[in-house]
Amino acid sequence: MITATDLEVRAGARTLLLxxxxxxxxxxxxxxGLVGRNGAGKTTTLRILAGETQPYAGSIRTSGPIGYLPQDPKEGDLEVLAKDRVLSARGLDEILAAMAKQQDLMEKATDDKFRDRAINKYARLEERFGTLGGYVAEADAARICNSLGLPDRVLAQPMKTLSGGQRRRIELARILFGASDGSGKSDTTLLLDEPTNHLDADSITWLRSFL
Known part of the structure; x- marks a missing residue:
């Protein structure tokens, strides 16, 4: 939930929203739907509601998480795989990386005690992964990505190899994935700035249904 009290948005001396x-x-x-001509203050208002910047006057109160898609998303580390970028919305990417590290240690260990420690750590990580939805969540993420026109081959690529349009769809998929636990219910408020950019007609229809 978001409540703006006595909100005033300005660009210089010009009042955009009161x-x-x-x-x-x-x-x-x-x-x-926030609509208006170019320069009317739509993006500025969304940034204020998302807490990215401060209004000229008034205050913003929020309850619950916010999922904000800006016009020009900050993709973060471009070396990560696109799939891991989406999974990072729930912290699953870090758990998977830690599991892979422990698995590598198990395979290379020459000492039984060292191997046992790695096995125990892996088991705890796998349990946590399962608690957070685990492999079902991975399937949910892939389904969202595919619905936005991002096939599995794209998800297996580093972010740096993707086009600007593909990166923006990855960011949209990440926000939608983070806001949904697969049940169709969520307490996350989504603020999406022109979310249909780079989407085809089928993806737009799916997005409307998803929301």
Whole structure:
């Protein structure tokens, strides 16, 4: 939930948006389209609601997590695989990397005690991975990506090899994956700035249904 109180958005001396009292409010279940001509302040308003920048006047209160897709997402480490970037929304990428490290130690260990420690660490990591949805979550992430026009071969590539449009779809997939546990319910408020950019008609139809 997001509530803006006495919100005023300005660009220089020009007032872009004025919402007195609690006139601007995003409640659970709301689906709101923010429309207006270029330069009307849509992106600036979304950045303020997401906590990325401060309004000229007023305050923003939020409850629950926020999933924000900016027009120009910051992709982070471009060396990571696209799949791992999506999984990072729930911290699954770090667990998988730790599991792979312990598996490598198990295979290379020449000392039984050292191998046993690696086995125990791997077991604890695998249990945590399962608690967070594990391999089912990986399938959910792949399904979201495929629905956005990102096939498995793209997910297996490093982020640096992808086009700008593919990277933006990865960021959208990451936000949608992080906001959903597979049950179709979520307490995350999504703020999506032009989410249909780089999507084809089928992907747009799927996104509308998903939201």
């Amino acid at each position: 919402a007195p009292g609690d006139a601007l409010r995003v409640a659970p279940g709301d689906r709101i």
